[in-house]
Amino acid sequence: xxxxxxxxxxxxxxxxxxxxxxxxxxxxxxxxxxxxxxxxxxxxxxxxxxxxxxxxxxxxxxxxxxxxxxxxxxxxxxxxxxxxxxxxxxxxxxxxxxxxxxxxxxxxxxxxxxxxxxxxxxxxxxxxxxxxxxxxxxxxxxxxxxxxxxxxxxxxxxxxxxxxx
Amino acid sequence: xxxxxxxxxxxxxxxxxxxxxxxxxxxxxxxxxxxxxxxxxxxxxxxxxxxxxxxxxxxxxxxxxxxxxxxxxxxxxxxxxxxxxxxxxxxxxxxxxxxxxxxxxxxxxxxxxxxxxxxxxxxxxxxxxxxxxxxxxxxxxxxxxxxxxxxxxxxxxxxxxxxxxxxxxxxxxxxxxxxxxxxxxxxxxxxxxxxxxxxxxxxxxxxxxxxxxxxxxxxxxxxxxxxxxxxxxxxxxxxxxxxxxxxxxxxxxxxxxxxxxxxxxxxxxxxxxxxxxxxxxxxxxxxxxxxxxxxxxxxxxxxxxxxxxxxxxxxxxxxxxxxxxxxxxxxxxxxxxxxxxxxxxxxxxxxxxxxxxxxxxxxxxxxxxxxxxxxxxxxxxxxxxxxxxxxxxxxxxxxxxxxxxxxxxxxxxxxxxxxxxxxxxxxxxxxxxxxxxxxxxxxxxxxxxxxxxxxxxxxxxxxxxxxxxxxxxxxxxxxxxxxxxxxxxxxxxxxxxxxxxxxxxxxxxxxxxxxxxxxxxxxxxxxxxxxxxxxxxxxxxxxxxxxxxxxxxxxxxxxxxxxxxxxxxxxxxxxxxxxxxxxxxxxxxxxxxxxxxxxxxxxxxxxxxxxxxxxxxxxxxxxxxxxxxxxxxxxxxxxxxxxxxxxxxxxxxxxxxxxx
Numbered sequence: 001x002x003x004x005x006x007x008x009x010x011x012x013x014x015x016x017x018x019x020x021x022x023x024x025x026x027x028x029x030x031x032x033x034x035x036x037x038x039x040x041x042x043x044x045x046x047x048x049x050x051x052x053x054x055x056x057x058x059x060x061x062x063x064x065x066x067x068x069x070x071x072x073x074x075x076x077x078x079x080x081x082x083x084x085x086x087x088x089x090x091x092x093x094x095x096x097x098x099x100x101x102x103x104x105x106x107x108x109x110x111x112x113x114x115x116x117x118x119x120x121x122x123x124x125x126x127x128x129x130x131x132x133x134x135x136x137x138x139x140x141x142x143x144x145x146x147x148x149x150x151x152x153x154x155x156x157x158x159x160x161x162x163x164x165x
Numbered sequence: 166x167x168x169x170x171x172x173x174x175x176x177x178x179x180x181x182x183x184x185x186x187x188x189x190x191x192x193x194x195x196x197x198x199x200x201x202x203x204x205x206x207x208x209x210x211x212x213x214x215x216x217x218x219x220x221x222x223x224x225x226x227x228x229x230x231x232x233x234x235x236x237x238x239x240x241x242x243x244x245x246x247x248x249x250x251x252x253x254x255x256x257x258x259x260x261x262x263x264x265x266x267x268x269x270x271x272x273x274x275x276x277x278x279x280x281x282x283x284x285x286x287x288x289x290x291x292x293x294x295x296x297x298x299x300x301x302x303x304x305x306x307x308x309x310x311x312x313x314x315x316x317x318x319x320x321x322x323x324x325x326x327x328x329x330x331x332x333x334x335x336x337x338x339x340x341x342x343x344x345x346x347x348x349x350x351x352x353x354x355x356x357x358x359x360x361x362x363x364x365x366x367x368x369x370x371x372x373x374x375x376x377x378x379x380x381x382x383x384x385x386x387x388x389x390x391x392x393x394x395x396x397x398x399x400x401x402x403x404x405x406x407x408x409x410x411x412x413x414x415x416x417x418x419x420x421x422x423x424x425x426x427x428x429x430x431x432x433x434x435x436x437x438x439x440x441x442x443x444x445x446x447x448x449x450x451x452x453x454x455x456x457x458x459x460x461x462x463x464x465x466x467x468x469x470x471x472x473x474x475x476x477x478x479x480x481x482x483x484x485x486x487x488x489x490x491x492x493x494x495x496x497x498x499x500x501x502x503x504x505x506x507x508x509x510x511x512x513x514x515x516x517x518x519x520x521x522x523x524x525x526x527x528x529x530x531x532x533x534x535x536x537x538x539x540x541x542x543x544x545x546x547x548x549x550x551x552x553x554x555x556x557x558x559x560x561x562x563x564x565x566x567x568x569x570x571x572x573x574x575x576x577x578x579x580x581x582x583x584x585x586x587x588x589x590x591x592x593x594x595x596x597x598x599x600x601x602x603x604x605x606x607x608x609x610x611x612x613x614x615x616x617x618x619x620x621x622x623x624x625x626x627x628x629x630x631x632x633x634x635x636x637x638x639x640x641x642x643x644x645x646x647x648x649x650x651x652x653x654x655x656x657x658x659x660x661x662x663x664x665x666x667x668x669x670x671x672x673x674x675x676x677x678x679x680x681x682x683x684x685x686x687x688x689x690x691x692x693x694x695x696x697x698x699x700x701x702x703x704x705x706x707x708x709x710x711x712x713x714x715x716x717x718x719x720x721x722x723x724x725x726x727x728x729x730x731x732x733x734x735x736x737x738x739x740x741x742x743x744x745x746x747x748x749x750x751x752x753x754x755x756x757x758x759x760x761x762x763x764x765x766x767x768x769x770x771x772x773x774x775x776x777x778x779x780x781x782x783x784x785x786x787x788x789x790x791x792x793x794x795x796x797x798x799x800x801x802x803x804x805x806x807x808x809x810x811x812x813x814x815x816x817x818x819x820x821x822x823x824x825x
């Protein structure tokens with residue numbers, strides 16, 4: 001999704017109102033990908049952009065290297081493009097970056113045991129919730145005939161109807 | 166002097182809140198009318214005191230009183246007047262003060278407009294409200310005092326963060342807080358009901374309007390923030406899955422679920438326990454958001470609360486309220502038995518389905534936001550969870566829900582007729598199919614996902630209106646009778662239809678922008694042109710434009726189509742000398758529902774040319790227009806007679822008087 005490349009941090013700042021951080025590195029709206037970095041081959045460049053959107057700028061907060069204007073992000077963007085030019089597949093580029101910078105560089109954590117809780121949560125919540133809801137709905141329907149009145153309610157009816165009779 | 170009055174009023178409001186947190190509840194226990202009534206006075210008085218404190222802070226901002234530390238750090242005498250006002254909450258201390266102001270405001274509203282509430286319920290609600298208020302007032306006074314003085318007073322302040330110098334700051338935070346904090350009322354009602362051990366359909370009827378009000382503001386607040394980020398950041402993005410955004414989105418998801426489950430409780434007295442739990446969870450997520458943002462735990466730019474005392478304090482508040490509420494829930498919930506029975510395929514069933522998916526969505530966002538923090542604490546490993554994760558998980562959870570939306574209002578209570586509902590949706594299904602085929606044909610069959618996205622959007626758009634049109638029976642009864650019936654439909658039916666329609670509108674915008682956006686990133690010099698989406702953009706000239714507290718560099722573009730000038734666009738960068746920061750002011754041309762978006766990058770080394778980023782964003786405005794539809798739908802629902810508590814009773818009373 002080409003749409004989702006953005007500067008999380010900035011938004012945060014905005015969205016949240018409150019930022020009054022001391023003048024710090026993060027606000028220099030120079031932009032990410034610059035024309036001089038782009039590859040001549042459009043197919044390769046498209047791949048580079050796609051890969052960049054999923055890679056984290058390590059010195060930024062939740063920003064992809066495609067969005068970040070930090071020097072490190074620029075280095076990584078160039079690195080990604082170099083690897084692509086050298087003929088790496090997408091996976092090879094990612095593996096290379098992970099081997100250098102660790103999993104922290106991936107904006108989408110890998111599917112593995114360590115991240116089981118992360119990836120499984122939606123499925124588990126949905127399944128458990130769904131089963132619980134079904135069990136409750138059908139269980140209550142089976143369990144219950146017409147509601148029994150409590151002794152106090154019986155007495156109250158007795159009182160009321162007695163007055164009528 | 167004014168500052169000291171403000172400080173004093175804030176301290177006084179804490180003592181009033183402490184009184185309010187004990188006496189009314191005690192009165193409710195003992196059945197003492199007079200003790201219970203202290204709640205009304207304390208809640209309104211407390212609000213007035215906090216309003217005085219807030220005004221005092223605002224006054225020192227407007228008069229640029231730099232002897233106040235907070236004012237010195239976050240404003241500058243050369244700011245335009247509007248930003249002097251908004252600077253009041255453009256910082257940690259001030260925004261917390263706004264937070265408690267709004268909390269006290271809601272408490273005062275309940276005190277003043279809750280006359281029809283049973284006295285004990287009202288007293289308990291006000292006391293619970295005061296617990297929250299007292300905790301946060303204590304937090305402000307002990308760790309984040311906005312009234313701290315500075316001696317000697319500096320001549321000039323350090324300015325407000327330039328990205329916050331925008332009208333957005335005037336609207337977005339108050340709206341967002343009205344939403345966030347408004348959910349405290351639902352929370353207080355839930356706790357009060359648990360303490361009372363009694364809950365019924367009337368409870369849901371009282372809670373729903375408050376939840377609706379909060380939800381309307383939160384919806385608008387989030388949409389407003391999204392648009393603000395969109396035009397201010399210069400990236401053309403409208404949602405970033407940033408932890409701080411997620412912090413406001415989670416309460417929205419849970420609050421939306423709460424609105425729907427309260428409906429079941431009100432109509433059918435079912436889902437009581439779940440609704441209570443949801444009311445607790447919704448406000449807990451608001452508190453969690455406050456914690457995430459205020460404590461600095463996210464270690465990001467908004468983590469300016471570097472003082473760990475603040476983080477620990479809010480964490481304590483968080484644990485106390487969420488933990489306490491859940492314990493109380495565990496102890497008391499089993500006492501709340503019963504409610505109407507229903508078949509899985511029924512209106513209630515549909516609303517349970519809604520709750521299931523919204524809760525899952527909220528859980529997904531929650532785990533995605535907290536997981537990196539937890540993993541770092543527990544295992545010492547650092548991982549990142551960003552947009553690609555949420556796109557992959559949140560999206561699939563929403564699809565079945567969105568598909569089911571049009572069915573909900575068409576199903577009957579207790580036992581619904583799925584086939585019958587489906588038959589009434591044939592028109593919507595036809596439209597969706599047409600969209601599917603149309604997009605496939607248009608893209609030459611290459612964009613299958615896009616086609617399904619459009620189909621889903623059209624399904625929602627027309628499916629949402631189906632209930633209104635079939636109830637008006639234009640086809641069966643003719644347009645005249647149909648129109649009369651249409652006008653006579655309950656406002657809540659319009660509310661539902663509009664809000665669901667808005668969902669479709671937003672989805673249409675999202676799908677359209679995600680699939681058909683065009684982008685050009687290039688270097689331009691005066692006189693050069695680029696082509697995008699059939700338009701030709703010419704770089705006319707560049708000019709310097711000094712502002713009140715910044716210097717702007719503006720580029721003037723003209724937009725042509727087939728040689729005819731369509732419009733002119735100004736896009737600029739602003740440099741703020743006090744903070745040594747630069748912001749972008751994107752140039753945006755709205756054409757129909759679409760926009761042409763131009764933002765400036767860095768100039769080249771020889772200063773002869775500049776990097777320009779241009780996007781064509783088809784139907785992008787629908788994303789936010791949809792949110793407005795949702796909010797208007799909420800307002801319709803709020804205006805429904807059914808929700809005006811006591812209204813039917815009063816008119817009935819009048820009627821019986823007339824008979825007599």
